[in-house]
Amino acid sequence: MTTRLGRRTHLEEEDAATLKLGAEFNNAGCLLISEVKILLKEKEGKPGVDSPVFNKTVEYVNMFSKFSTEDTIGLVRATLRRQANLTQFETAQLANLCPSTAEEAKSIIPSLAKYDDDELQPLLDELQSMRRFQD
Amino acid sequence: MFFIKELTHTILMHPSYFGPRMLEIIEAKLHSDVQGTCTGQYGFIIAVLEIIDVGPGIVLPGNGQAEFKTRYKAIVFKPFKGEVLDGVVTNVLRAGFFVEVGPLRCFVSQQLVHPDMRFDANAAVPSFSSQDQVIEKDTKVRLKVVGTRVDQTEIFAIATIKEDHLGVID
The missing domain is CATH 2.40.50.140 (Nucleic acid-binding proteins)
Incomplete structure (x- = not known):
């Protein structure tokens, strides 16, 4: 019985809703789409990077990047860091999806359910205003 | 989700490449080998950001090729259930x-x-x-x-x- 249980936990399925990302990614650094955009811009045009995967990703990050400058991204990171318990994954999802209400945030990032609406809402408001007032 | 991830890749070098430009060749080979590939474990490897270490380059007995175990940082994209x-x-x-x-x-x-x-x-x-x-x-x-x-x-x-x-x- 114990061995069966043991095996089951070993094969535990990955599930972003409960922040189970598998052994390889549980502690890996998450990147915001906006950060990927800046990193890839430096790579563009260099030899050897030109693959369909690379080009599709460039197209994607240009379309869905929410914050345009490194300064704003720094501010976003700092703001989200103030809520000290957010995991890397939650931080990146909040900044990538920019939900406007606490209810929406909890619905699209289920692991946020442990926070009070009053805790989340000011954070989301701040993200929204940073998005609006960047040049 | 996009991640920054440390990965390893083994490169075999033919002795004809041994020489002053060997590091450049290893770098180019790493880029062309891994960029744009996809594995179930790591997802899509989009771009190599930096090479941390190319390893000592051990000559294999028998055929003279050198094996480099390179470590590098890359941007990867992997989707998760529930994301x-x-x-x-x-x-x-x-x-x-x-x-x-x-x-x-x-x-x-x-x-x-x-x-x-x-x-x-x-x-x-x-x-x-x-x-x-x-x-x-x-x-x-x-x-x-x-x-x-x-x-x-x-x-x-x-x-x-x-x-x-x-x-x-x-």
Whole structure:
């Protein structure tokens, strides 16, 4: 019985809703789409990077990047860091999806359910205003 | 989700490359070997950011080739079940529609579309539509991954938009 249980936990399925990302990614650094955009811009045009995967990703990050400058991204990171318990994954999802209400945030990032609406809402408001007032 | 991840890759070098430009050649080979590839374990490797270490380069007994165990940092993209992503619709069929999230292809079955949205066979372009929303080619949608399938060279995802706060975005 114990061995069966043991095996089951070993094969535990990955599930972003409960922040189970598998052994390889549980502690890996998450990147915001906006950060990927800046990193890839430096790579563009260099030899050897030109693959369909690379080009599709460039197209994607240009379309869905929410914050345009490194300064704003720094501010976003700092703001989200103030809520000290957010995991890397939650931080990146909040900044990538920019939900406007606490209810929406909890619905699209289920692991946020442990926070009070009053805790989340000011954070989301701040993200929204940073998005609006960047040049 | 995009990650920054430390990975390793083993490169075999023929003795004819041994010489002053060897490091450059290793670097170029690493880039061409791994960039743009996809594995089930790490997802899509989009770009190599930096090479941390090429290793000592051990000559293999018998054939004279040197084996370099390189360590490098790369941007990878891996989708997870339960993750919410934004994407662009590429193709609409009666059975559902395809969405591209960067390098990842997702399929949203018509069963996982809100029942109000119907496939519109009479429209000029194939689309799903309700009173106030239309999903056709190039529409941006927010979707939730319900499962992934890993092939030898590709990851494919099944997604849903039949939940609150998912669907067409502007």
